Amino acid sequence: MASQATEEQILYANILNKGMLFGLIGLIVTFIIYGAGILEPKIPLEQVQNYWVMPVSDYLAKSGIHAGWAWLGNLGYGDMLNFLPIAFLSLLTIVCYIAILPGLMRKKDTAYVVLVIVEVVVLVVAASGLLGSGGH
């Protein structure tokens, strides 16, 4: 079968493939660490069910959990560690976009260079927490 995928598509796909596999394995490994109690969680496992019935704002207020990137400073806790692969998977698209940028610039594909840069900015802003964090 003749592949019609462009050079950028192949590059994007290769990074996505490796990253996605790495992220999913990370998701499962960190969950085992969390669930098996290898690392103590910030919120006791048996108490989580009392929090997920309430709005996120109440959950944050009552649990004392800080939203945004605060989990990064609490990776010693089993539940917070799980945010590492979740964040990794959520950052993959940004990495893929940055990776295809040099190829597009080489081809002087100005419109797509601009579109890709703007998309990266949008995703970085979303990830940064600049648009607010902390629920309702």
Add this chain to the structure above:
Amino acid sequence: MSKRVLQIFKFIIPIIFVSVCVVGVSDVSAAHPAEAVEATSQHAWWFWPLILLILSFVLGVFAVLAGVGGGVLYVPIVSGFLPFHLDFVRGAGLIVALAGALAAGPGLLKKGMADLRLAIPMALIASTCAIVGAMIGLALPTNIVQTLLGATILGIVVIMIKAKKSEYPEVPKPDALSQSLRIMGVYHEPTLNKDVSWQIHRTPIGLGLFVVIGVMAGMFGLGAGWANVPVLNLLLGAPIKISVATSKFLLSITDTSAAWIYLNNGAVLPLMVVPSVVGIMLGSFIGVKVLAVTKPAIIRILVIVVLGIAGLKALLKGLGIG
């Protein structure tokens, strides 16, 4: 689904079973920093994650058989029938849809079925608007979001019943914008054993519709394949296979931006997300196998009925009736 994705699932399945077993039998008791809240449930901590794993597995199977994304089934059904608050269900729903899209993306891109040049402009609009949608969704009172979700799900049911597909839509002349962006391509169609070239028209209208799609995807935590495909196929005129594949890939970008808003607002709980992602991926893997020996039309009707009930339940719950 690509062989690559199937291979990945084959690799991950043993790990999944080990994780479920290990997590299921463990007993954790330690001093914890979080303030204790009044208990509202008598179940062991693993009870609801296990229910989520099983339900997501079933949804994953049915999603493949019915030809819909897992996220669109996950959010209304989990929020309608399980005790989780809608905020966390939407956060988990986005991660579920994102993981599915990331898993399918590489194979679709390599085969040339998902088209990067078609996806990039649409994704920019949709992902930007998904941020706005997520912020609106987290700011609005739950009953209003629940009502809107119910109405949206019922609308999706109507789309699923009425929407037609066009294998190779006729595009007599590409519009100026798609020409200047060089959105066109060729893919190999194995059923015809020939290369099919395609182009699109009505690009500005399509971009406008992705504003709405993005907002809804972010607000409700739904994957937006149900809306992407008709716009790409019926409006823009991309062949159905290109539309379905590009839609799936698009979700990986749209849902990324919305997922970050939910993550940064604390609406993502690993104890919900991981069993859901694992369950739906495992279900998708089995669904692909089952697809060969079942009648998808019957399953599709069943899914439409269940989705209709879930949509109605969400609507009534939002209105304070159910």
